[in-house]
Amino acid sequence: MERLPGFRDFYPEPLPHADTWSADARQFIFDKWRNVARRYGFREYDGPPLEPLELFTTKSGEEIVGQLYNFTDKGARAVSLRPEMTPTLARMVAAHERNYKKPIKWFAIPQLFRYERQQKGRLREHFQFNVDLIGETDSAADAELIALLIDTLRAFGLTGQDFVIRLSSRNAWHEFFVSKHGKHENEYEFFQIIDKLERTPKEETEKKLSVLGFSLADVNQFIESGQPTAELENILQNLAARGLGGFVKIDYRVIRGLAYYTGVVFEAFDAKGEFRAIAGGGRYDNLVKLISGGKVNLPALGFGMGDVVLLEILKARGLLPKFDANVDVFVLIEDETLRAPSLKLIQDLRAVGFAVEYSLTPAKPDKQFKRAQELKAAFTAKVESESYVRIRNLKSRDEIVAGFADTANHLR
Amino acid sequence: MERLPGFRDFYPEPLPHADTWSADARQFIFDKWRNVARRYGFREYDGPPLEPLELFTTKSGEEIVGQLYNFTDKGARAVSLRPEMTPTLARMVAAHERNYKKPIKWFAIPQLFRYERQQKGRLREHFQFNVDLIGETDSAADAELIALLIDTLRAFGLTGQDFVIRLSSRNAWHEFFVSKHGKHENEYEFFQIIDKLERTPKEETEKKLSVLGFSLADVNQFIESGQPTAELENILQNLAARGLGGFVKIDYRVIRGLAYYTGVVFEAFDAKGEFRAIAGGGRYDNLVKLISGGKVNLPALGFGMGDVVLLEILKARGLLPKFDANVDVFVLIEDETLRAPSLKLIQDLRAVGFAVEYSLTPAKPDKQFKRAQELKAAFTAKVESESYVRIRNLKSRDEIVAGFADTANHLR
Numbered sequence: 001m002e003r004l005p006g007f008r009d010f011y012p013e014p015l016p017h018a019d020t021w022s023a024d025a026r027q028f029i030f031d032k033w034r035n036v037a038r039r040y041g042f043r044e045y046d047g048p049p050l051e052p053l054e055l056f057t058t059k060s061g062e063e064i065v066g067q068l069y070n071f072t073d074k075g076a077r078a079v080s081l082r083p084e085m086t087p088t089l090a091r092m093v094a095a096h097e098r099n100y101k102k103p104i105k106w107f108a109i110p111q112l113f114r115y116e117r118q119q120k121g122r123l124r125e126h127f128q129f130n131v132d133l134i135g136e137t138d139s140a141a142d143a144e145l146i147a148l149l150i151d152t153l154r155a156f157g158l159t160g161q162d163f164v165i166r167l168s169s170r171n172a173w174h175e176f177f178v179s180k181h182g183k184h185e186n187e188y189e190f191f192q193i194i195d196k197l198e199r200t201p202k203e204e205t206e207k208k209l210s211v212l213g214f215s216l217a218d219v220n221q222f223i224e225s226g227q228p229t230a231e232l233e234n235i236l237q238n239l240a241a242r243g244l245g246g247f248v249k250i251d252y253r254v255i256r257g258l259a260y261y262t263g264v265v266f267e268a269f270d271a272k273g274e275f276r277a278i279a280g281g282g283r284y285d286n287l288v289k290l291i292s293g294g295k296v297n298l299p300a301l302g303f304g305m306g307d308v309v310l311l312e313i314l315k316a317r318g319l320l321p322k323f324d325a326n327v328d329v330f331v332l333i334e335d336e337t338l339r340a341p342s343l344k345l346i347q348d349l350r351a352v353g354f355a356v357e358y359s360l361t362p363a364k365p366d367k368q369f370k371r372a373q374e375l376k377a378a379f380t381a382k383v384e385s386e387s388y389v390r391i392r393n394l395k396s397r398d399e400i401v402a403g404f405a406d407t408a409n410h411l412r
Numbered sequence: 413m414e415r416l417p418g419f420r421d422f423y424p425e426p427l428p429h430a431d432t433w434s435a436d437a438r439q440f441i442f443d444k445w446r447n448v449a450r451r452y453g454f455r456e457y458d459g460p461p462l463e464p465l466e467l468f469t470t471k472s473g474e475e476i477v478g479q480l481y482n483f484t485d486k487g488a489r490a491v492s493l494r495p496e497m498t499p500t501l502a503r504m505v506a507a508h509e510r511n512y513k514k515p516i517k518w519f520a521i522p523q524l525f526r527y528e529r530q531q532k533g534r535l536r537e538h539f540q541f542n543v544d545l546i547g548e549t550d551s552a553a554d555a556e557l558i559a560l561l562i563d564t565l566r567a568f569g570l571t572g573q574d575f576v577i578r579l580s581s582r583n584a585w586h587e588f589f590v591s592k593h594g595k596h597e598n599e600y601e602f603f604q605i606i607d608k609l610e611r612t613p614k615e616e617t618e619k620k621l622s623v624l625g626f627s628l629a630d631v632n633q634f635i636e637s638g639q640p641t642a643e644l645e646n647i648l649q650n651l652a653a654r655g656l657g658g659f660v661k662i663d664y665r666v667i668r669g670l671a672y673y674t675g676v677v678f679e680a681f682d683a684k685g686e687f688r689a690i691a692g693g694g695r696y697d698n699l700v701k702l703i704s705g706g707k708v709n710l711p712a713l714g715f716g717m718g719d720v721v722l723l724e725i726l727k728a729r730g731l732l733p734k735f736d737a738n739v740d741v742f743v744l745i746e747d748e749t750l751r752a753p754s755l756k757l758i759q760d761l762r763a764v765g766f767a768v769e770y771s772l773t774p775a776k777p778d779k780q781f782k783r784a785q786e787l788k789a790a791f792t793a794k795v796e797s798e799s800y801v802r803i804r805n806l807k808s809r810d811e812i813v814a815g816f817a818d819t820a821n822h823l824r
Contacts, residue, residue, distance in 0.1 A: 077416065079416060326450065344654060354451065
């Protein structure tokens with residue numbers, strides 16, 4: 001029986017097959033994400049992976065349904081696996097924001113699901129580091145979030161040689177749009193053209209822009225000027241004060257496709273441009289109000305970073321460690337009459353935190369030792385009597401005999 | 413907009429509402445689960461939360477469909493959210509078992525879903541610690557797994573006063589069944605009667621047993637004898653050698669409802685009998701073969717421990733810590749001309765691992781200090797010039813002035 005196409009099996013390393021994913025690497029990534037969020041004072045939350053379909057159509061319109069894992073449950077409810085986390089976050093914040101001091105600084109690591117037309121190797125689920133800051137309009141909040149994004153990538157060993165944050169703002173584009181006498185009803189379409197600029201033939205863009213009364217030359221001039229607005233200038237100065245200025249550049253080609261962004265937007269890219277975006281985010285000051293049906297109005301911003309592109313880049317840069325069983329001690333049982341005290345030793349060592357392996361059933365001494373080496377155990381320990389244990393450091397090959405109760409002290 | 417009935421929102425503590433769950437407590441539980449598994453040499457794996465429906469009906473029959481979140485996806489596949497982990501595990505093991513030395517010792521922490529008729533407060537999802545040992549027939553494997561179960565509960569501070577492992581065996585019941593001349597075709601039904609013994613009126617059990625040619629008196633005598641089989645005796649001795657004998661008792665009333673158990677079965681219960689079972693498991697030596705369509709035949713055993721009953725017991729015993737933001741340092745910015753060096757200090761402290769909070773926007777000194785206290789920060793730090801930082805220990809109230817670059821050393 002096979003798993004569904006587009007879904008992943010996560011195995012312990014070494015991986016059995018190119019078609020499988022590393023559960024160890026996944027946990028390595030999650031741990032780093034959690035650690036950086038904690039340093040920035042962000043708290044973890046989570047919601048259900050299954051939500052009312054309406055939660056997602058309210059935010060994104062009916063057209064999103066074509067990309068969802070949606071169905072009717074046995075209680076006749078229209079439901080969907082979550083394709084993104086922000087609607088759930090907005091729902092949860094709207095329900096209980098009074099309990100929390102502002103700004104609310106929260107993160108989550110949800111698994112997200114999209115039923116897209118199957119392409120070779122294209123995944124239908126991924127995990128995403130979602131970080132959001134709610135209740136603060138000041139651009140200091142944008143800078144804080146971008147700093148966290150930079151430090152997240154640095155936590156994996158990536159440097160300014162590896163990635164860049166492309167910073168932009170819908171407010172800047174809005175000013176440009178107004179200065180060129182764009183009509184209000186065309187603004188969203190204009191943003192969509194800008195969003196697709198880099199992957200659309202020049203002639204097509206020119207034609208679409210001219211329909212709205214714009215010239216590609218003007219657009220390109222605005223992009224090339226790269227002149228930061230006052231708001232973006234504040235963010236750049238804030239990041240520079242932290243020593244993070246070198247990781248960010250103004251790039252007005254970034255505008256983000258989603259309809260709900262309202263101000264600053266940004267994306268993290270690998271410096272060589274070989275991969276899809278590593279992360280992206282921005283302000284969505286109207287979404288909490290929309291999701292709460294007007295009851296709660298809070299400014300907000302956030303970003304999402306998926307596990308798949310991040311993994312690709314870490315692999316390409318040689319920054320993904322190899323993982324093993326992390327066995328501290330392999331207990332050798334060569335004399336079966338000493339199995340009972342050996343089990344006691346195993347229990348004692350595990351009780352103080354060591355990862356301990358041993359052969360569950362009688363096995364030849366050389367087979368046990370070979371297994372200890374395969375597992376890359378740091379030590380072997382062999383009960384020699386009810387009172388003594390022979391300890392061997394498998395790296396240095398040093399051997400000592402310790403008192404039974406004193407064994408743990410010789411394994412540090 | 414509301415979340416779906418039977419699903420949970422996980423919020424940071426302090427919790428806003430009795431109807432919400434603690435994301436912090438969830439992570440606390442997951443961390444302990446992972447830590448104990450690691451000490452026992454178990455490796456983490458995971459599979460998709462959505463699987464082909466057939467994977468679950470193959471194991472449990474068509475009647476399970478009534479309890480599933482199943483639907484037809486856009487590719488016309490019959491799929492289901494996973495109601496349990498074991499079929500996925502068996503599928504994954506069968507696909508790649510040759511890559512792994514036996515015994516395979518794996519664990520997972522999946523979220524599981526059941527669409528059961530809605531009862532007040534009844535959940536439709538939960539998280540489960542799944543620990544499995546595959547490829548070993550010897551009862552030493554059963555003992556190893558039960559030891560892990562005991563140490564998992566002890567890792568939360570639970571003691572022999574709080575819980576007991578009720579150990580039983582379908583082999584023992586099989587011997588009883590055969591000794592009383594039970595007919596082979598009635599054995600599964602007989603097991604079901606035993607499974608429901610504790611929650612069925614005596615008269616009803618008597619009647620059902622007599623149809624199969626058994627007397628309740630004989631059954632009760634067998635249960636009361638509590639005489640361990642040779643296999644169970646081995647497990648008891650193995651656990652006794654580890655000093656864990658006191659946590660286990662033979663209890664033949666435990667037989668586990670699921671059809672696929674083949675040998676030793678066990679459950680963890682709170683000692684006072686106030687809660688549902690904390691964990692349950694046993695041998696399922698035929699399942700890998702069944703799921704692999706006969707291609708792979710490996711003995712296996714495992715247990716599952718859900719997060720919900722565990723949480724209830726930890727709360728009842730006062731063993732669940734209160735969680736907060738875990739802020740190490742709150743940086744006070746009282747002089748806005750010093751915001752830039754303050755941001756530098758914040759960055760430096762976070763870079764070496766401290767969790768640092770501050771006011772994103774100008775705020776009165778007493779408001780900032782109050783916030784530091786609310787967050788239970790260990791220290792405040794205030795940049796007094798480009799060169800000096802005033803550090804205050806909020807517990808001892810000690811104050812010192814440190815050199816800017818030396819600040820971190822005073823926060824340990």
